[in-house]
Amino acid sequence: MAPMTRRKAHHDHTPNGIMIDYYAKRSYAGMIITEGTIITQDAIGFGNVPGIFTDKHIEIWQKITDAVHKNNGIIFLQLWHCGRISHPIFHNGKPPISASETNANVPLGSSGYTSSISRAASTSEIQSLINDYATAAENAMKADFDGVEIHGANGYLVDQFLHYCTNQREDEYGETPENMARFCLEVISACGKIIGFNRVGLRLSPGGHMSGIVTDYKDQFIYQHLLNELNKIPIAYVHTGIFDDSTVFSELGGLTATSFLRKYYSNTLIASGGYDFTSAESSIKQGLFDLVAMGRPFIANLDLLEKLKTNQVLRQYDQNMLNTLE
Numbered sequence: 656m657a658p659m660t661r662r663k664a665h666h667d668h669t670p671n672g673i674m675i676d677y678y679a680k681r682s683y684a685g686m687i688i689t690e691g692t693i694i695t696q697d698a699i700g701f702g703n704v705p706g707i708f709t710d711k712h713i714e715i716w717q718k719i720t721d722a723v724h725k726n727n728g729i730i731f732l733q734l735w736h737c738g739r740i741s742h743p744i745f746h747n748g749k750p751p752i753s754a755s756e757t758n759a760n761v762p763l764g765s766s767g768y769t770s771s772i773s774r775a776a777s778t779s780e781i782q783s784l785i786n787d788y789a790t791a792a793e794n795a796m797k798a799d800f801d802g803v804e805i806h807g808a809n810g811y812l813v814d815q816f817l818h819y820c821t822n823q824r825e826d827e828y829g830e831t832p833e834n835m836a837r838f839c840l841e842v843i844s845a846c847g848k849i850i851g852f853n854r855v856g857l858r859l860s861p862g863g864h865m866s867g868i869v870t871d872y873k874d875q876f877i878y879q880h881l882l883n884e885l886n887k888i889p890i891a892y893v894h895t896g897i898f899d900d901s902t903v904f905s906e907l908g909g910l911t912a913t914s915f916l917r918k919y920y921s922n923t924l925i926a927s928g929g930y931d932f933t934s935a936e937s938s939i940k941q942g943l944f945d946l947v948a949m950g951r952p953f954i955a956n957l958d959l960l961e962k963l964k965t966n967q968v969l970r971q972y973d974q975n976m977l978n979t980l981e
């Protein structure tokens with residue numbers, strides 16, 4: 656099950672008790688990746704998203720992992736920092752932090768706010784951010800998660816270091832593919848050293864398409880370097896972050912996001928983005944990727960696995976289904 660923000664957590668980012676039932680009912684997915692979960696208060700961009708930085712957060716997440724494990728499910732926590740996709744209202748009037756000073760100018764969900772101009776993180780702030788990811792990963796272990804997925808996709812903080820349009824730094828985190836991949840690799844390394852690399856996954860959007868990212872043809876060289884380095888580290892997996900994985904990107908040499916990742920990453924690869932049973936099965940058989948994550952079908956169909964197994968017609972997802980958490 657792909658990560659899906661549901662915004663039903665309490666105001667202080669404690670997961671809501673109704674989330675226990677929501678995730679438990681979907682344990683049959685085999686593996687659940689939770690909704691994006693903020694690693695610190697400063698990581699916020701949207702209200703009512705869950706966090707993993709207080710004892711109370713850990714306590715309720717533990718009830719969720721317990722319920723999933725009782726049904727023999729596996730559950731990874733998606734670690735999220737929104738970076739520039741945020742607003743000064745969340746930061747005592749200061750601009751949100753990012754790789755550089757840029758402005759995505761995108762709506763922040765249904766809040767009525769638009770993301771604002773960001774400020775560039777100092778080198779010491781980058782070290783603190785890396786530590787924040789590591790602490791969040793450690794907290795996820797306290798809550799008995801099986802692993803964490805670093806949200807490096809969809810134009811949020813990690814992704815903001817991986818594109819030229821959002822990373823205009825001139826220090827060791829900018830300018831060259833080696834430097835621009837550094838933040839992502841240091842986050843992976845810090846988390847892996849604390850919880851084990853086999854418990855760390857990474858979601859990536861090489862063909863940036865969300866949150867104001869405009870992909871430059873040079874971005875592909877950053878990803879090539881990143882994936883080459885990731886091939887040397889025994890992380891759990893790389894996971895495509897995209898809504899429609901049939902999209903072909905001229906900036907990625909005419910490849911789809913997943914086929915680009917497959918070309919440069921040789922270990923476990925999870926695809927997502929508009930797959931159904933037939934397209935997933937045939938792509939896996941052709942060796943295009945190893946596993947598939949489905950998102951919206953899990954919201955629209957409580958009995959998704961049963962329906963897929965028996966070839967039944969799926970109930971179509973619509974946005975109104977997000978109003979309640981069933």
Ligand code: FNR
Pocket residue numbers: 657658659660661689690691733806808809858895896897898899927928929930948949950951952977
């Ligand atoms: C998402 N998606 C998403 N991705 C992510 O990495 N973290 C997140 O928190 C969210 N939140 C989210 C909320 C909602 C309501 C939707 C519909 C989607 C993207 C999601 O994981 C997935 O990549 C897409 O939905 C495409 O897969 P499907 O739905 O076509 O199977």
